[in-house]
Amino acid sequence: MDSSIKNKIDLEEKILTAHQNNDGVKLAELYAKAAYTTSNLNKACFFMVNAYTLALECNHPDTLSFFQFLQKYDREK
Amino acid sequence: MEKTARLNQVCLPVDEANGLPNEHYTCPSVFKEEKDILLFGKWSGLAVSAQIPNIGDAVPISFQGTPLFIIRTKKNKVKVFQNTCRHRGMILIDRVKSIEGAIRCPYHSWCYSTEGSLISTPHVGGPGRNLHDAIDRSELGLTEIRSHVWMGVIWINLSGDAPKFEDNMKELIDRWSDFDRPLFHGGKESSFTIEVAANWKLAVENYCESYHLPWVHPGLNIYSKLEDHYHIEHKNKFSGQGTRVYQQLKDGNGNVFPDFADLNAKWETAAEYIAVYPNVLLGVHRDHAFVIILIPDGPEKTYEHIHLFYSKENTPEQLRLQNMKQWKLVFEEDVPVVEGMQRGRYAVNFDGGRFSPAMDNPTHCFHCWVANEVQNGLKHKK
Ligand code: FES
Ligand SMILES: [Fe+2]
Numbered sequence: 274m275d276s277s278i279k280n281k282i283d284l285e286e287k288i289l290t291a292h293q294n295n296d297g298v299k300l301a302e303l304y305a306k307a308a309y310t311t312s313n314l315n316k317a318c319f320f321m322v323n324a325y326t327l328a329l330e331c332n333h334p335d336t337l338s339f340f341q342f343l344q345k346y347d348r349e350k
Numbered sequence: 351m352e353k354t355a356r357l358n359q360v361c362l363p364v365d366e367a368n369g370l371p372n373e374h375y376t377c378p379s380v381f382k383e384e385k386d387i388l389l390f391g392k393w394s395g396l397a398v399s400a401q402i403p404n405i406g407d408a409v410p411i412s413f414q415g416t417p418l419f420i421i422r423t424k425k426n427k428v429k430v431f432q433n434t435c436r437h438r439g440m441i442l443i444d445r446v447k448s449i450e451g452a453i454r455c456p457y458h459s460w461c462y463s464t465e466g467s468l469i470s471t472p473h474v475g476g477p478g479r480n481l482h483d484a485i486d487r488s489e490l491g492l493t494e495i496r497s498h499v500w501m502g503v504i505w506i507n508l509s510g511d512a513p514k515f516e517d518n519m520k521e522l523i524d525r526w527s528d529f530d531r532p533l534f535h536g537g538k539e540s541s542f543t544i545e546v547a548a549n550w551k552l553a554v555e556n557y558c559e560s561y562h563l564p565w566v567h568p569g570l571n572i573y574s575k576l577e578d579h580y581h582i583e584h585k586n587k588f589s590g591q592g593t594r595v596y597q598q599l600k601d602g603n604g605n606v607f608p609d610f611a612d613l614n615a616k617w618e619t620a621a622e623y624i625a626v627y628p629n630v631l632l633g634v635h636r637d638h639a640f641v642i643i644l645i646p647d648g649p650e651k652t653y654e655h656i657h658l659f660y661s662k663e664n665t666p667e668q669l670r671l672q673n674m675k676q677w678k679l680v681f682e683e684d685v686p687v688v689e690g691m692q693r694g695r696y697a698v699n700f701d702g703g704r705f706s707p708a709m710d711n712p713t714h715c716f717h718c719w720v721a722n723e724v725q726n727g728l729k730h731k732k
Binding site: 315316317318319321322323325326327328329330331332333336343347348349350 | 450479
């Protein structure tokens with residue numbers, strides 16, 4: 274299997290597990306990783322919205338940088 | 351007799367008056383009327399602020415079917431909000447929890463700050479877009495309920511139009527200014543709930559008077575005799591009783607609770623028990639205070655949530671336990687009479703009963719308040 278596809282599947286699995294465990298911190302970080310590793314802007318913003326939302330909820334130290342990412346593309350203010 | 355005439359009868363001088371008619375205790379539609387006028391229209395007790403000691407603590411509470419939650423905000427303020435998301439109306443806080451950052455709605459994840467403002471609306475403008483011109487976040491904050499903390503109690507005014515709490519309760523705040531200081535909740539063992547199969551007003555009526563002491567609380571009456579009690583009446587606001595012979599609780603080694611600081615000498619032996627209309631029963635003593643919040647559940651069921659408070663944080667645990675047990679016994683002794691009055695209200699020919707003009711004045715004061723407010727409220731509605 275192409276390694277990038279494998280990484281993607283790995284990430285998706287980790288995200289599902291974190292959802293099941295209700296682990297907001299982990300989930301925020303995984304969504305951010307998904308955002309940073311995709312080259313499609315819309316997909317990246319979709320993931321980053323999730324990362325930012327969860328970060329807000331758990332007061333994650335990266336909340337501001339997630340916000341700035343979205344703000345840069347006019348997706349949040 | 352028609353309704354107005356019967357309610358007028360209640361407000362006659364105590365030696366001529368009858369109590370409230372039966373339907374005020376048994377009828378669902380009168381209960382609903384009173385809920386709107388007496389509970390939602392006034393300052394009602396909802397909870398104690400000790401239930402949310404730390405920043406971010408949030409507790410969902412349904413008050414007469416209205417879903418609310420109490421929260422200690424990031425700015426360390428106690429606030430009360432409607433527990434309903436401004437998007438599709440989902441319940442926001444479904445259990446006791448600590449909010450770390452924002453309140454995230456479990457449905458589509460709109461996020462609110464603990465102060466109530468809407469701070470994020472994920473994907474509201476389509477996938478990956480948190481903005482849409484039609485969604486003005488500044489207009490979509492949580493609906494805050496007017497609230498005020500006094501004597502450790504979170505009071506709320508759901509209708510939003512009652513006079514300011516401090517103005518409304520000025521006489522009592524002044525009367526008890528000695529106790530207007532930090533009260534320390536005794537902790538888990540110092541709160542308990544008693545369920546009573548009776549209309550909430552009967553719990554108020556019974557609390558106001560000392561007349562029943564010799565018969566219902568014989569133990570209490572040994573040192574706190576009927577003749578040591580005095581009436582407290584403030585028309586339209588509160589009523590109750592005081593005693594001149596309060597004795598402090600002692601443990602086996604003669605230890606007592608520390609006093610509240612700088613008390614007036616009067617409180618060395620005095621204690622007062624006041625029903626603040628509509629639903630809060632308070633008691634103060636030199637070394638402790640208690641609050642009872644009455645939460646009605648329909649016309650014939652009431653939860654009495656009882657909390658004990660002290661002058662300092664770390665009072666002796668054994669003594670606290672002893673005090674809790676002592677009060678629990680007293681409040682449980684009242685249950686059969688309160689429930690008995692409820693059953694008595696099914697007698698079709700009962701006329702509301704008469705009052706002892708010497709002993710029942712605080713109870714009459716409460717009846718009169720109910721009768722007046724209900725009449726005014728109904729007039730207002732028309
Ligand atoms: S109902 Fe709360 S976000 Fe949709
Ligand atoms: Fe009693």
